[in-house]
Amino acid sequence: xxxxxxxxxxxxxxxxxxxxxxxxxxxxxxxxxxxxxxxxxxxxxxxxxxxxxxxxxxxxxxxxxxxxxxxxxxxxxxxxxxxxxxxxxxxxxxxxxxxxxxxxxxxxxxxxxxxxxxxxxxxxxxxxxxxxxxxxxxxxxxxxxxxxxxxxxxxxxxxxxxxxxxxxxxxxxxxxxxxxxxxxxxxxxxxxxxxxxxxxxxxxxxxxxxxxxxxxxxxxxxxxxxxxxxxxxxxxxxxxxxxxxxxxxxxxxxxxxxxxxxx
Numbered sequence: 001x002x003x004x005x006x007x008x009x010x011x012x013x014x015x016x017x018x019x020x021x022x023x024x025x026x027x028x029x030x031x032x033x034x035x036x037x038x039x040x041x042x043x044x045x046x047x048x049x050x051x052x053x054x055x056x057x058x059x060x061x062x063x064x065x066x067x068x069x070x071x072x073x074x075x076x077x078x079x080x081x082x083x084x085x086x087x088x089x090x091x092x093x094x095x096x097x098x099x100x101x102x103x104x105x106x107x108x109x110x111x112x113x114x115x116x117x118x119x120x121x122x123x124x125x126x127x128x129x130x131x132x133x134x135x136x137x138x139x140x141x142x143x144x145x146x147x148x149x150x151x152x153x154x155x156x157x158x159x160x161x162x163x164x165x166x167x168x169x170x171x172x173x174x175x176x177x178x179x180x181x182x183x184x185x186x187x188x189x190x191x192x193x194x195x196x197x198x199x200x201x202x203x204x205x206x207x208x209x210x211x212x213x214x215x216x217x218x219x220x221x222x223x224x225x226x227x228x229x230x231x232x233x234x235x236x237x238x239x240x241x242x243x244x245x246x247x248x249x250x251x252x253x254x255x256x257x258x259x260x261x262x263x
Contacts, residue, residue, distance in 0.1 A: 120160025
């Protein structure tokens with residue numbers, strides 16, 4: 001599955017293109033999820049309540065070279081997984097890319113994103129305070145119950161999450177000629193420089209902006225989250241099924257970060 005390192009390769013019997021990091025960039029950090037357990041020197045599995053669900057360690061599995069985050073229901077509580085590199089890997093600028101397969105259900109969404117530990121501090125200066133950079137957020141439903149599983153969103157958030165909060169983003173729908181987004185492997189990438197953000201889907205540029213460019217170190221996240229109702233629609237009345245039987249999953253084959261060598 002790691003053959004996606006080539007510019008275009010056969011991946012799960014599908015030709016998938018991926019954007020290349022600039023030629024002067026070098027691989028800085030990666031996880032290819034080999035072995036049979038999470039590499040805890042790279043990731044922390046956050047445990048505890050979050051939004052409408054519970055982040056739990058057993059929702060996260062590494063097997064056969066793939067990280068899987070499963071959303072499930074137990075004793076009336078919706079459970080899922082939340083991974084962060086905070087305190088273990090934080091960096092400024094670079095080319096960030098992951099190969100991800102989403103199987104998403106209303107009420108839940110999966111994401112690959114970057115976060116600043118100082119967002120909103122100070123206000124009005126995202127370069128110094130940092131920006132939440134959502135490379136991909138995938139939902140099955142919007143707040144009105146519309147099926148949107150064939151699209152995803154890119155979002156930026158800065159100046160905290162209160163009355164001064166600001167946001168900008170883009171809704172991305174792959175062309176009809178492409179492989180479907182849900183249930184299929186795709187690559188999602190960000191090229192972050194001191195001047196701009198540029199986002200890619202399967203090697204194709206999808207959105208770029210010069211707004212709210214962070215110039216401080218940020219950490220990586222691979223997460224699934226739950227809302228009982230709202231942004232991602234309503235959770236199923238019957239829940240998501242057990243950990244063993246749930247079909248609601250976010251799978252990650254690999255994640256890599258490239259950066260220019262320091263002088």
